[in-house]
Amino acid sequence: NAGVTQTPKFRILKIGQSMTLQCTQDMNHNYMYWYRQDPGMGLKLIYYSVGAGITDKGEVPNGYNVSRSTTEDFPLRLELAAPSQTSVYFCASSWSVERNTIYFGEGSWLTVV
Amino acid sequence: DAKTTQPTSMDCAEGRAANLPCNHSTISGNEYVYWYRQIHSQGPQYIIHGLKNNETNEMASLIITEDRKSSTLILPHATLRDTAVYYCIVRVETSYDKVIFGPGTSLSVIP
Numbered sequence: 001n002a003g004v005t006q007t008p009k010f011r012i013l014k015i016g017q018s019m020t021l022q023c024t025q026d027m028n029h030n031y032m033y034w035y036r037q038d039p040g041m042g043l044k045l046i047y048y049s050v051g052a053g054i055t056d057k058g059e060v061p062n063g064y065n066v067s068r069s070t071t072e073d074f075p076l077r078l079e080l081a082a083p084s085q086t087s088v089y090f091c092a093s094s095w096s097v098e099r100n101t102i103y104f105g106e107g108s109w110l111t112v113v
Numbered sequence: 114d115a116k117t118t119q120p121t122s123m124d125c126a127e128g129r130a131a132n133l134p135c136n137h138s139t140i141s142g143n144e145y146v147y148w149y150r151q152i153h154s155q156g157p158q159y160i161i162h163g164l165k166n167n168e169t170n171e172m173a174s175l176i177i178t179e180d181r182k183s184s185t186l187i188l189p190h191a192t193l194r195d196t197a198v199y200y201c202i203v204r205v206e207t208s209y210d211k212v213i214f215g216p217g218t219s220l221s222v223i224p
Contacts, residue, residue, distance in 0.1 A: 004156075033211075033212060035214070041216075042198075042200075042214055042215060042216040042217060043157070043200075043214040045211055045212065045213060045214075048211050048212070056211065058211050059211075059213065088154075090156050090157070092156070092157075094212075101147075101159045101162070102157075102212060103159070104156030104157050104158070105156055106155065106156055107154070107155070107156055
């Protein structure tokens with residue numbers, strides 16, 4: 001089982017550029033999440049989704065957009081990248097029933113210069 | 114906001130038990146206590162969860178007080194590889210809510 005897969009692992013962006021962080025899970029989970037983690041800090045929820053076609057804002061959604069067209073995929077879009085978006089981004093997923101254990105991807109390191 | 118409070122950091126001698134406390138005084142009757150840990154630069158990893166009974170698995174034990182307002186994660190024989198940030202969160206087992214992580218406890222296992 002691949003679990004939660006994120007791409008790319010590392011990326012350097014210039015200020016004002018845009019990019020999409022890809023996330024896919026093969027566990028048929030309904031819930032998916034995007035977190036960011038600044039150096040030495042805790043996890044901050046950006047956006048989450050409870051199923052295909054349903055998304056909602058988390059704690060720090062400004063500067064990001066998401067979509068959920070399929071159960072498997074939950075891409076995170078950065079528009080007009082800013083240095084404040086330099087961070088590690090984690091995608092995660094969990095089941096909707098039985099157990100709510102959250103499974104995390106390995107992270108995507110993004111630097112905006 | 115996170116519904117839990119944890120100490121910022123703790124030290125533990127290698128081979129000894131590490132006891133990590135968590136306060137969740139506003140926990141609701143249908144909320145479970147979950148523990149995760151994050152080893153440097155990796156994605157957080159699930160450890161254990163429970164509702165009101167004590168739980169044990171191959172990684173750790175979870176002790177929840179009778180009033181459920183606090184809990185303790187126990188790593189029975191800490192190793193250097195247990196050095197990590199440990200997060201305690203509370204949530205309903207089948208909830209649709211967003212999952213908020215607090216700052217966690219940074220555990221350092223000392224040789």
